[in-house]
Amino acid sequence: MAASLNRVFLMGNITRDPELRYVPSGTAVTTFDLAVNRVYMTQSGEKKEDTSFIRIVVWGRRAEVCAEYLAKGSPVFVEGRLRSRSWETQDGQKRSTIEVIANNVQFLRSQATKKAARPASPQGPSKETQGSDVESIDLDNDNKQDNSQEEVPF
Numbered sequence: 001m002a003a004s005l006n007r008v009f010l011m012g013n014i015t016r017d018p019e020l021r022y023v024p025s026g027t028a029v030t031t032f033d034l035a036v037n038r039v040y041m042t043q044s045g046e047k048k049e050d051t052s053f054i055r056i057v058v059w060g061r062r063a064e065v066c067a068e069y070l071a072k073g074s075p076v077f078v079e080g081r082l083r084s085r086s087w088e089t090q091d092g093q094k095r096s097t098i099e100v101i102a103n104n105v106q107f108l109r110s111q112a113t114k115k116a117a118r119p120a121s122p123q124g125p126s127k128e129t130q131g132s133d134v135e136s137i138d139l140d141n142d143n144k145q146d147n148s149q150e151e152v153p154f
Helices: 060-069
Strands: 008-014 019-022 028-041 047-059 075-088 094-108
Touching: 008 047, 008 094, 019 060, 028 060, 047 060, 047 075, 060 094
Parallel strands: 047 094
Antiparallel strands: 008 028, 008 075, 019 028, 028 047, 075 094
């Protein structure tokens, strides 16, 4: 059998507020689009920037946390895998997409974009949060099952 690997690492900003839904089994699913920039130089030496927009799908408790704390403009680091899916629209047109099923989402702290900002302390940031740019929520033991096979109408 040939070796294969399906692993994606992305860092960018969310383009619109995450959308939380629940599938019939009661499992939470959140979707959001991530803008990822690439800066490069042309042969003539001109600096160019290219932006890709990528759909991210998050399942389980992690999906609920993302919907609660993330908003348009939030910077995040996403680790996951690619999944392609196709469907037929109501008027008979065939559609397909490639999306990232997130295994891990790390919030890159940004007080300006955080939905549920913690109240500011008169003494300033606590020793625990001082100098920390990444908020990490450990949900690894929360949802070990692979829910990616459930159909979700987007």
